[in-house]
Amino acid sequence: AQTVTQSQPEMSVQEAETVTLSCTYDTSENNYYLFWYKQPPSRQMILVIRQEAYKQQNATENRFSVNFQKAAKSFSLKISDSQLGDTAMYFCAFAKVTLNKLVFGAGTILRVKS
Amino acid sequence: GAGVSQSPSNKVTEKGKDVELRCDPISGHTALYWYRQSLGQGLEFLIYFQGNSAPDKSGLPSDRFSAERTGGSVSTLTIQRTQQEDSAVYLCASSSGLGTYGEQFFGPGTRLTVL
Numbered sequence: 001a002q003t004v005t006q007s008q009p010e011m012s013v014q015e016a017e018t019v020t021l022s023c024t025y026d027t028s029e030n031n032y033y034l035f036w037y038k039q040p041p042s043r044q045m046i047l048v049i050r051q052e053a054y055k056q057q058n059a060t061e062n063r064f065s066v067n068f069q070k071a072a073k074s075f076s077l078k079i080s081d082s083q084l085g086d087t088a089m090y091f092c093a094f095a096k097v098t099l100n101k102l103v104f105g106a107g108t109i110l111r112v113k114s
Numbered sequence: 115g116a117g118v119s120q121s122p123s124n125k126v127t128e129k130g131k132d133v134e135l136r137c138d139p140i141s142g143h144t145a146l147y148w149y150r151q152s153l154g155q156g157l158e159f160l161i162y163f164q165g166n167s168a169p170d171k172s173g174l175p176s177d178r179f180s181a182e183r184t185g186g187s188v189s190t191l192t193i194q195r196t197q198q199e200d201s202a203v204y205l206c207a208s209s210s211g212l213g214t215y216g217e218q219f220f221g222p223g224t225r226l227t228v229l
Contacts, residue, residue: 100145106156
């Protein structure tokens with residue numbers, strides 16, 4: 001079975017600063033997908049960024065980028081130029097290639113302060 | 115276009131009552147997922163539909179939980195004889211399941227409170 005661990009329950013960052021959220025996972029699969037989802041107080045889960053395990057290049061989406069270390073089974077999210085609207089719960093998630101379900105970490109609450 | 119919708123948004127019920135939660139996926143999406151988000155348990159998978167069939171229902175916590183999907187569209191999650199530990203937010207997601215990556219789009223969830 002796959003497991004996803006987020007070791008930071010809460011984090012704070014000053015507006016315009018950079019913050020990194022950690023995620024580690026355990027799997028025996030060689031090919032899989034990794035995701036970061038954002039859940040603001042509205043409860044709506046929003047996909048932030050995804051990474052295919054067979055790709056060595058780290059994914060980037062505007063201010064969001066990941067540091068994917070396959071051998072270490074680590075998948076951290078870096079948010080640059082943090083904005084107040086980034087305040088949310090962030091979930092790291094794993095999916096097999098068949099994508100029949102997502103396995104989530106416990107989440108990290110991120111607070112961006114002005 | 116319309117996203118995934120869920121109803122009701124909030125549901126308060128008494129212990130022992132049955133409840134039905136509804137999910138309307140994005141039109142044309144063949145895959146549908148139910149997840150539960152509760153304090154102390156995080157987000158956990160419940161069941162997955164491909165069309166009207168459920169090839170993976172491994173996450174349903176007990177036989178009090180059941181789900182169906184009709185016409186390859188709307189899905190209903192039913193919880194019988196609700197217990198206080200069933201209190202949680204129930205999230206539905208759908209995906210096109212096409213190509214090498216089928217992003218899951220989530221609905222706003224139903225917050226269930228069992229008194």
